[in-house]
Amino acid sequence: MKISVFGLGYVGCVSAACLAKDGHKVVGVDVDRRKVAEISEGHAPFFEPELETLLGKAREVGNLTATTDEDEAIGATDLALICVGTPSRRTGEIQLHAVRSVLTSIGTSLRNRSTPFVVVLRSTVLPNFVEDELVPLLENSAGRKMGDLLQFCYNPEFLREGTAIRDFYQAPFVVIGHNSMWAAESVEQLYTKVKAPVVFTDIRTACMTKYVCNAFHALKVSFANEVGQLSGCLQIDGRQVMEILCMDNKLNISPAYLKPGFAFGGSCLPKDLRALTAESRQRGLSLPLIHSILPSNRSHLQNCIDFVLETGERSIGIFGLAFKEGTDDLRDSPAVELAETLLGKGLRLTIYEPTISRETIHGTNLGFIEKTIPHIWNLLTPNISELLIKKVVVLLRNVNESERTSLRTMTPDQTCIDFANALGKDELSARIFTFGVGSPEPDLFIPDRARAAAQTSW
Secondary structure (H helix, E strand, O other): OEEEEEOOOHHHHHHHHHHHHOOOEEEEEOOOHHHHHHHHOOOOOOOOOOHHHHHHHHHHHOOEEEEOOHHHHHHOOOEEEEOOOOOEOOOOOEOOHHHHHHHHHHHHHOOOOOOOEEEEEOOOOOHHHHHHHHHHHHHHHHOOOOOOOEEEEEOOOOOOOOOHHHHHHOOOOEEEEEOOHHHHHHHHHHHOOOOOOEEEEOHHHHHHHHHHHHHHHHHHHHHHHHHHHHHHHOOOOHHHHHHHHHHOOOOOOOOOOOOOOOOOOOOOHHHHHHHHHHHHHHOOOOOHHHHOHHHHHHHHHHHHHHHHHOOOOOEEEEEOOOOOOOOOOOOOOHHHHHHHHHHHOOOEEEEEOOOOOOOOOOHHHHHHHHHHOOOHHHHEOOOHHHHOOOOEEEEOOOOOHHHHHHHOOOOOOOEEEEOOOOOOOOOOOOEEEEOOOOOOOOOOOOOHHHHHHHHHOO
């Protein structure tokens, strides 16, 4: 392919060198004449292991040139990668002046072009800026809308300084956000030598994925450091603790728990977090990350409660009461707290939780639930059909196939709030709100009479 790379810093220069090595014809573009001159001579403008060698070989075979002329680069290529910086302002917001400048230049150069061109952004940019500002800027500069002659994709980079070339070829995945499969497949052709799964998604999701990956990396570093502080204070080798933790690839280093949904609860997680928090505070340790886990969980639970209240319905069906499926343990169950709060607000509840009955629940579990929800036995139903006559049904745990079949009887005028992420997007005739998958329609919870009035009012 014929590719122009705008911005010859770490990401752009490494990307250009690797793509040239793989046989593509690459034109590097930068406003810094020194960088352009060095790359034109096959020299790296900064130190990165193996980069100088790649640039030298690319120059020898004629696969890589560099210029300061945007028009020259666009005229010689069919796809542009934008790899300019998006540094932080003092207040934390990203600065987009370099991205805007490049998009304006590319668009202007494309005004009289009569053959297709794909613009690919690799710079780290928040989702709302791309589709709300940057794509319209490109369209205005080019004098045309997205279509057969102009397409835009977002292709985040995951390159680390010091290991950038290895990261390019040993990537965990290649993410391509797009609005056109033709354009996405053009971007895919850049990575035929990269042995990694290609993820095609929408542009906003691709943008968010980049930020979330970096936030998770930072989270892991901070968590390990706080574990080290507390372990050292207790005369324990924190490195060994973390080595043992990493041996568990079923729960610890795995996809387990990494899914938006309901709050956590149970007899272990809250109790053990409270113990770690109390011990560290007693010893005068500042562990803000570990100390924030329980408050974060409580805040999330409150958000879920508020969402149910905002439906405006006074009679609600609750699916699930134990702290997770496959148990009858109600202690520290966030579902119990949700139910207790809704009852306290005067809502009428019907609860379906087949693992709980007068005959089977006993001991501290029985004492806890009867103290927390004194009228529990009047609220529980063993028959899921009694739940499904409610206008709003709230899922708080996963469902089995029989329960899934029953849920499919819900009608379009009903709403299922799926905090358990148990259902597919279009699985029910009823309206589904799945936590973490966009916001509901603005009028989703307007009662029918109010909705009718809204539709007929001026």
